[in-house]
Amino acid sequence: MLDTQGLAVCRPPGLFFSELMSHAQGEPPKAIWKKDGARLVLVLSGDWLRGGEARVVEGEEGWPDGFETEGLGKFDSTLPAYLMQRLRAVEVEEPGLEGLPENLRGLMELALKVPERSDAKSLDEDPHGLKLLGIRLTATWKAVESVLEFTGETVLSLGRFFTGRARFRGSDFWLTLQECGINALPIVSLISFLVGMILAFVGNVQLANFGASLYVADLVGIAMVREMGVVMTGIIMSGRTGAAFAAHIGSMNANQEIDALKTFGFNPFDFLVLPRLFALVLMMPVLTVYSNVVGILGGMLVGAAVGIPPALFLTEMLTAIDITSSSLGVFKSVFFGVAIAIAGCLQGMKSGDSSAAVGLATTRAVVASITAIVVLDSAFAVIFTILDI
Amino acid sequence: MASEPKEKAKISVRDLTMAFGSFVVMKDLDFEVKERDIFVIMGGSGCGKSTLLRHMIGLKEPRKGAILYEGKNFTEANEEERLAFIRRFGVMYQSGALWSSMTLAENISMPIEEHTQISKAEIRDLAYYKLALVGLSGYEDYYPAQVSGGMNKRAGIARAMALDPEILFLDEPGAGLDPLSSQRLDELILRLRDSLGSTFVIVTHELASIFAIANNSVFLDTDTRTQGATGDPKSLRDHSENETVRMFLNRGETPEDEESA
Numbered sequence: 037m038l039d040t041q042g043l044a045v046c047r048p049p050g051l052f053f054s055e056l057m058s059h060a061q062g063e064p065p066k067a068i069w070k071k072d073g074a075r076l077v078l079v080l081s082g083d084w085l086r087g088g089e090a091r092v093v094e095g096e097e098g099w100p101d102g103f104e105t106e107g108l109g110k111f112d113s114t115l116p117a118y119l120m121q122r123l124r125a126v127e128v129e130e131p132g133l134e135g136l137p138e139n140l141r142g143l144m145e146l147a148l149k150v151p152e153r154s155d156a157k158s159l160d161e162d163p164h165g166l167k168l169l170g171i172r173l174t175a176t177w178k179a180v181e182s183v184l185e186f187t188g189e190t191v192l193s194l195g196r197f198f199t200g201r202a203r204f205r206g207s208d209f210w211l212t213l214q215e216c217g218i219n220a221l222p223i224v225s226l227i228s229f230l231v232g233m234i235l236a237f238v239g240n241v242q243l244a245n246f247g248a249s250l251y252v253a254d255l256v257g258i259a260m261v262r263e264m265g266v267v268m269t270g271i272i273m274s275g276r277t278g279a280a281f282a283a284h285i286g287s288m289n290a291n292q293e294i295d296a297l298k299t300f301g302f303n304p305f306d307f308l309v310l311p312r313l314f315a316l317v318l319m320m321p322v323l324t325v326y327s328n329v330v331g332i333l334g335g336m337l338v339g340a341a342v343g344i345p346p347a348l349f350l351t352e353m354l355t356a357i358d359i360t361s362s363s364l365g366v367f368k369s370v371f372f373g374v375a376i377a378i379a380g381c382l383q384g385m386k387s388g389d390s391s392a393a394v395g396l397a398t399t400r401a402v403v404a405s406i407t408a409i410v411v412l413d414s415a416f417a418v419i420f421t422i423l424d425i
Numbered sequence: 426m427a428s429e430p431k432e433k434a435k436i437s438v439r440d441l442t443m444a445f446g447s448f449v450v451m452k453d454l455d456f457e458v459k460e461r462d463i464f465v466i467m468g469g470s471g472c473g474k475s476t477l478l479r480h481m482i483g484l485k486e487p488r489k490g491a492i493l494y495e496g497k498n499f500t501e502a503n504e505e506e507r508l509a510f511i512r513r514f515g516v517m518y519q520s521g522a523l524w525s526s527m528t529l530a531e532n533i534s535m536p537i538e539e540h541t542q543i544s545k546a547e548i549r550d551l552a553y554y555k556l557a558l559v560g561l562s563g564y565e566d567y568y569p570a571q572v573s574g575g576m577n578k579r580a581g582i583a584r585a586m587a588l589d590p591e592i593l594f595l596d597e598p599g600a601g602l603d604p605l606s607s608q609r610l611d612e613l614i615l616r617l618r619d620s621l622g623s624t625f626v627i628v629t630h631e632l633a634s635i636f637a638i639a640n641n642s643v644f645l646d647t648d649t650r651t652q653g654a655t656g657d658p659k660s661l662r663d664h665s666e667n668e669t670v671r672m673f674l675n676r677g678e679t680p681e682d683e684e685s686a
Contacts, residue, residue, distance in 0.1 A: 292522035295479075
């Protein structure tokens with residue numbers, strides 16, 4: 037009772053209804069519950085309007101055996117909503133509506149025509165405590181399982197491809213190749229160039245203290261080819277291409293396009309995942325090499341500004357990096373490419389069928405692929421240290 | 426009908442239970458679709474009509490029971506056998522579900538390219554003809570996003586017919602079409618049945634269309650979560666023992682008025 041009153045008071049009166057009220061000079065809405073012997077009578081009066089005056093409820097609420105509505109003025113949905121709320125609170129088998137004005141009675145009958153589905157509410161039950169923990173754990177395990185399953189599917193799909201049984205559209209492959217190749221160059225250039233410059237600046241601040249500014253060249257070279265080039269490219273491609281994969285495949289899923297592929301006998305996995313995987317795995321090493329070169333150029337520019345001539349910078353840098361160390365980044369980029377493609381396609385394929393689900397799938401794809409890149413990179417760092425390369 | 430020799434069942438749904446997790450959508454579904462039937466799956470909104478269709482084409486696995494095509498078990502078939510079944514189906518999805526990165530003509534060509542060995546030119550001719558059948562001549566090179574929802578739907582039907590399938594599954598083909606297109610669609614379905622001998626399974630709740638084309642049906646009852654009745658919708662309308670079915674087919678009006686008239 038207090039709740040409903042409280043709500044009515046808190047609700048800011050809308051402009052339209054305040055105008056209406058001033059015009060109507062309305063009486064406050066009143067619901068008076070009267071005991072008439074054994075009968076409970078609800079006396080309704082005043083104007084029941086949205087944003088109108090606060091509701092006055094007197095007496096003990098229940099479900100009335102009769103209504104008195106002589107004093108009832110105008111009403112909108114507020115009044116039937118109040119009556120429905122009473123009915124939900126007090127379960128009545130066959131609520132009598134006698135005594136209500138014709139139009140109100142009609143609305144109430146309409147609202148009560150289809151009985152409430154008792155099983156419809158069970159969907160939004162909020163789990164808590166141990167149950168919530170259990171649900172989270174099973175969900176996490178399911179996520180791990182789905183990654184493993186997807187990776188397995190990828191291997192099977194590759195098997196089909198190399199035995200000539202997998203089918204996808206060539207144009208899909210070329211389009212993706214363009215999208216994650218040439219079209220990614222501007223952003224990769226910008227980021228790599230800036231990262232190269234930052235490395236050189238930061239390195240110079242420290243190395244200049246020892247009078248060893250020249251070694252900025254070594255630092256930029258090693259950092260770019262071993263780590264920064266490939267990691268930056270991976271992160272850019274996660275945000276750009278991995279997200280695009282998830283969003284595209286996810287909306288195909290929402291639009292039943294994947295179902296349509298299945299019922300025409302296409303394997304959606306071969307059809308959608310393979311061209312994307314191939315395109316990204318081909319382009320990642322190329323982009324990485326490009327990123328390394330641009331990053332070193334950025335370092336060189338800063339070097340020139342602090343007094344290292346480009347030719348000297350280059351000679352010095354080449355003493356620090358060799359074929360082995362510069363191929364490490366390229367080697368890693370292949371794995372990053374696989375991780376980004378799998379994360380993007382996996383999230384897209386198992387996305388739900390609403391637009392919100394597609395958004396969620398995209399977010400998950402980006403988070404998963406960036407995490408995968410950092411974890412893989414750490415693992416590689418350990419392995420390379422042990423192998424001493 | 427009774428005097429005709431007994432037609433064989435094209436599709437048999439046996440004791441089917443459909444469920445999502447612990448939520449049972451429908452149980453104890455048991456009916457037959459005969460060859461050349463125009464079979465309608467009807468029922469209120471959200472009662473599981475489309476879900477039943479998805480079970481019949483193998484996109485969802487039954488919780489219990491089986492689906493048989495010409496007596497052969499589809500539910501228990503392995504992947505390869507299923508593909509053989511699926512090649513005989515044509516499916517139109519609720520929103521058309523055209524592949525959005527391809528033009529309408531490419532959408533229809535792709536299944537033909539995949540499953541036949543004919544030349545590019547012939548494939549193109551077929552695609553143009555199928556689009557013409559659904560009244561979309563001239564829109565061959567449009568992308569699905571460039572044409573209206575109704576056109577998407579019609580192109581979806583054209584794609585479903587791409588391989589001249591024995592069985593066509595249409596999910597709400599008439600919904601969202603204007604009355605004339607809807608009538609044209611009914612005519613198209615009848616023509617295709619008569620000329621190609623296709624069997625149709627159609628999810629719909631458009632009464633006009635149901636009475637115009639269907640000769641067999643199943644009614645899914647939301648309250649009891651099972652089938653209310655199966656048979657010719659016209660005789661169900663007048664003689665079904667299930668009141669919900671009669672109400673549905675008479676738009677909620679009881680046929681008492683007719684008796685007094």
